Amino acid sequence: MSGVPLVEQAAAIASQFLSPRADQADMATGPPVEQIRRLAEAGLLGLTTPPQYGGEGAAPSVVRDCLAAVASGCGVTAFIYYQHIVGCRHLASCSNAPLKDRLMPDLSAGRRFCSLAFSHLRRPGPPPLRVLAEGDAWIFDGTAPWMTGWGFADDVLLAGVLPDGRSAWALVPLSERGDLQASPPARLCAMNASATVSLECRALRVEPERQVKTMTPAELAADTDRANIFFTALSLGAARAAVGSMRSGRCDDLIADAADALEREVESMRAAVDRWDDPATPADERGDATALRARCIDLGVRASNAAVVVGGGAANGLGHPAQRLFREAMVYSLIAQTRDLRSANLDLLLRSDKRVSK
Ligand SMILES: Cc1cc2nc3c(=O)[nH]c(=O)nc-3n(C[C@H](O)[C@H](O)[C@H](O)COP(=O)(O)OP(=O)(O)OC[C@H]3O[C@@H](n4cnc5c(N)ncnc54)[C@H](O)[C@@H]3O)c2cc1C
Incomplete structure (x- = not known):
């Protein structure tokens, strides 16, 4: 391990390695093997694995920030990567010690993938x-x-x-x-x-x-809140990349103002998600996990739509990052969907006054 904080490592890999290859990875016929290997080399496949099995045992907010960084670099890499770290989280919390002893060190190091x-x-x-x-x-x-x-x-x-x-x-x-x-x-x-x-x-x-x-079904329902909070990272990562796309190229004052406003929304939603997850936050101030995720999904879709609008006709080209981000933000609205999440999303789509983050 390099000693560089995990989130910084994830951000550096995202900007230097994932992002330049993202359009190619999107068009490929199979998973981005090299990209996942690069994440493994940085220890990021062990993010949710406890240190006793060679992992990082990172706090949930660090896990989200790392996933958001990866999603801002390359959607399909983030999509495959999150499967592994979610699988490792479930495995780490189970009581089958021999299974954990046998497989978690390899999973954590990226020698096995889940x-x-x-x-x-x-x-x-x-x-x-x-x-x-x-x-x-x-x-x-x-x-x-x-x-x-x-x-x-x-x-x-x-x-x-x-x-x-x-x-x-x-x-x-x-x-x-x-x-x-x-x-x-x-x-x-x-x-x-x-x-x-x-x-x-x-x-x-x-x-x-x-x-x-x-x-039990009740335990699964309780875990669904945690899943909704986790998946906000994908939408916020896409939104951040969309803001970056808006600022590249012909960026006049109007576009710069729009990008600034969207960036403020991303930071505000990230803070709201962290507040939900902070044990020090009083229960009545946490907010609702489903509603928070719905707002992050909505922000990801709007920000990537804004990047398409700014990109103009070129953004409809298959090699343009804005339309890729738009498609990725769309998929993030379906992942681990529940009836409640669907309702919250539809409600936001129909009631634009509810979207604005305070
Ligand atoms: C590209 C892609 C890759 C995926 N990869 C994985 C993966 O690797 N592993 C994995 O586990 N999942 C994966 N998924 C599934 C994903 O996480 C979502 O669960 C899924 O897309 C939701 O759609 P569905 O058709 O499965 O569910 P749906 O049947 O559409 O249900 C979605 C939600 O709506 C509710 N609902 C549906 N019908 C009704 C009804 N009549 N009344 C009330 N409520 C209802 C359900 O309870 C559920 O909560 C993937 C999805 C996609 C699109």
Whole structure:
């Protein structure tokens, strides 16, 4: 480790390495391997892994600032990267010590890479992926509709629903075989290089050594607030990059004023998110996590739209960063979506007076 604060390292990698390659990474047919390797070399793959396993055990605000920096440099890199650090966070908090001892040092160093497939737990209706206990093993049957990083990730944090309504979480090694089949990669208008597939599990048997945890629906709902706060970083990163794009090129007074105003909004939202997360903040002053995330999503979309407007006709070109940021900001409005988040976003889109941050 270099001794340089993690956020500074992430920002330097973003501006010097990720950003110059971002349009190329966006158009690539597979994940940005070199970019992820550069993050690993800086210790950033161990951001959410405790020091006892070789990680940084960074505070949530540091994790968000690092993710925002990466997202401001390259959307698809941030998109793949966050899967890994979220997976490591869940693994670190579980009680399966032998699993952690065996895998966390490699995950932290980036010698193994982890993806996720659990967003379907937040869908209403019959679970698309069910789990039955057979002795002390778990048997997964059904489809996880989304998993990013197929062909790149070594493991997936996979979750399905037990008959009693709890979710069962396991770290499953990824390779195509009879009991685990991936769809062809989805064709996407943003994050197309993320190698996103659906995973079909046919009587996939997971022994205790790969089991991570179970969660009740109430525990999952409580974690959703934390997830919403975490994902603000992607939108704020895109907004910051959009402000940078506005200031490059033909920047007259009007554009400079608009960029300054958007930058003030980014800083104000970042402070509001940090306040939510600060244990010293009184409960009645924290604000609502879903509403905060909705405002960050809205800001990311508006700022990148402003960058498109400033870019003019050229911004419609596939090599122009503004339209890429606009597409990335759009995807961030869908990630880990819940009904409440969707309502909060629609409300903002229909009520422009609610958008202005104080
Ligand atoms: C490019 C891409 C990559 C992704 N990669 C991953 C990944 O690697 N791992 C992963 O786990 N997920 C991944 N996702 C999923 C993502 O995080 C979101 O969960 C997902 O996009 C939300 O859409 P959905 O179609 O799955 O859910 P939807 O079914 O549209 O549901 C979204 C929300 O709306 C609510 N809802 C839906 N229908 C109703 C209804 N009738 N009444 C009330 N509420 C309702 C649901 O409860 C849910 O909270 C990815 C998504 C994209 C677009």
